[in-house]
Amino acid sequence: xxxEREINASVSGSFEKHKPxxxxxxxxxxxxxxxxxxxxxxxxxxxxxxxxxxxxxxxxSNFRPLPSEIGMTIKEIEDRFLSAxxxxxxxxxxNPEGYIGHTVALELGFAIGGGIPVFSRKAITVEPGEEPxxxxxxxxxxxxxxxxxxxxxxxxxxxxxxxxxxxxxx
Numbered sequence: 001x002x003x004e005r006e007i008n009a010s011v012s013g014s015f016e017k018h019k020p021x022x023x024x025x026x027x028x029x030x031x032x033x034x035x036x037x038x039x040x041x042x043x044x045x046x047x048x049x050x051x052x053x054x055x056x057x058x059x060x061s062n063f064r065p066l067p068s069e070i071g072m073t074i075k076e077i078e079d080r081f082l083s084a085x086x087x088x089x090x091x092x093x094x095n096p097e098g099y100i101g102h103t104v105a106l107e108l109g110f111a112i113g114g115g116i117p118v119f120s121r122k123a124i125t126v127e128p129g130e131e132p133x134x135x136x137x138x139x140x141x142x143x144x145x146x147x148x149x150x151x152x153x154x155x156x157x158x159x160x161x162x163x164x165x166x167x168x169x170x
Contacts, residue, residue: 007153010038010085012107013094015064019043022094025121028146029092038084040068078103082110089153090117093141098125112140117156119149 009029013022023041030036043066069077085091091111093104100108100120111118118141144152 004033004154005157007034007090007150007157008037008088009034009090009092009149010081010088010107011036011092011094012081012085012104014099014101014104015039015043017099018094018096021096021121025092025094025146029150032147032150034150037088038081040066042067078106081107085111085116086114088116089157090119090149092146092149093118093120093124095121095124098122100124108141117153118142119144119146119152121145 011022011025011029013019013025015022022039026036026039026041043064065072065077069080072080085107088111091107093100093108095104108118120141120143123143124141
């Protein structure tokens with residue numbers, strides 16, 4: 001019996017605006033048999049400036065890291081997330097209103113540069129007065145549900161496994 005290869009994904013989105021939705025998407029993907037590499041679920045809800053312990057280094061006072069990110073710089077946090085994307089079969093952008101911020105745009109560009117498929121809850125929109133992203137990048141992220149995204153990835157993995165492998169000499 002042939003066992004399906006495990007599918008890995010990362011989920012991107014605005015923590016400030018959509019963290020509960022991101023956590024629900026992580027649950028959805030996990031229920032579909034996907035291993036979500038990043039981010040972790042949950043959120044450190046205590047505002048940083050009210051703590052009397054060091055939970056993060058060099059972070060703005062409004063930045064609230066996940067519990068697994070305590071003591072890390074923003075660069076360390078983002079490097080870890082980009083590393084997860086590079087090991088993912090796809091990136092899923094949770095953007096209920098179509099919005100993506102600067103960090104999600106960076107993660108989208110990183111995935112595109114790495115040839116990693118990108119799916120989003122809604123078509124990506126540009127807010128009035130915002131600097132528009134390159135429209136080729138916006139169109140790269142295909143609006144799909146998590147279930148449709150997983151189905152697409154599974155079909156592509158199956159087709160790759162069925163395709164005859166060419167040798168270097170051919």
